[in-house]
Amino acid sequence: QVQLVESGGGLVQAGGSLRLSCAASGRTFSGGAMGWFRQIPGKGREFVTAINWSIGSTRYADSVKGRFTISRDNAKNTVYLQMNSLKPEDTAVYYCAARAAYGLSPQTNEYDYWGQGTQVTVSS
Numbered sequence: 001q002v003q004l005v006e007s008g009g010g011l012v013q014a015g016g017s018l019r020l021s022c023a024a025s026g027r028t029f030s031g032g033a034m035g036w037f038r039q040i041p042g043k044g045r046e047f048v049t050a051i052n053w054s055i056g057s058t059r060y061a062d063s064v065k066g067r068f069t070i071s072r073d074n075a076k077n078t079v080y081l082q083m084n085s086l087k088p089e090d091t092a093v094y095y096c097a098a099r100a101a102y103g104l105s106p107q108t109n110e111y112d113y114w115g116q117g118t119q120v121t122v123s124s
Helices: none
Strands: 002-007 010-013 018-026 033-039 046-052 058-060 068-073 078-083 092-099 118-123
Touching (some): 002 092, 018 033, 018 092, 033 068, 033 078, 046 068, 046 078, 058 068
Parallel strands (some): 010 118
Antiparallel strands (some): 002 018, 018 078, 033 092, 046 058, 068 078, 092 118
16 A cells, blocks of 8 residues: 655745645555646546656646646655646645556556645635
8 A cells, every 4th residue: 555645735826836745655666656636626637747756757737837846755755746836727636646557647547546635725
């Protein structure tokens, strides 16, 4: 089993920044990937970004390119999401997810474990 715990959400004004963290414990996948997704009420989870644990390759949704940065600290089994230039449309619950397989999939059903989510609210 893998446990994922997100932190760092909150309320911020448009144009501001937040950094989310996702700490993984239990079994970890050295060759797998971690992703961030977000969800607003009434909609499905939307892919935001993903990173490969071993080589650090990344993938981003077009909506966040140039504003969000994913990174990882392998020693701490933690993945970060630095969010800059936040917009009201970034408001959502943000979830981190882990998958054992190699590859930066944007599909929710290809991730094996999920965190409980953290709320990000961007005011205009």
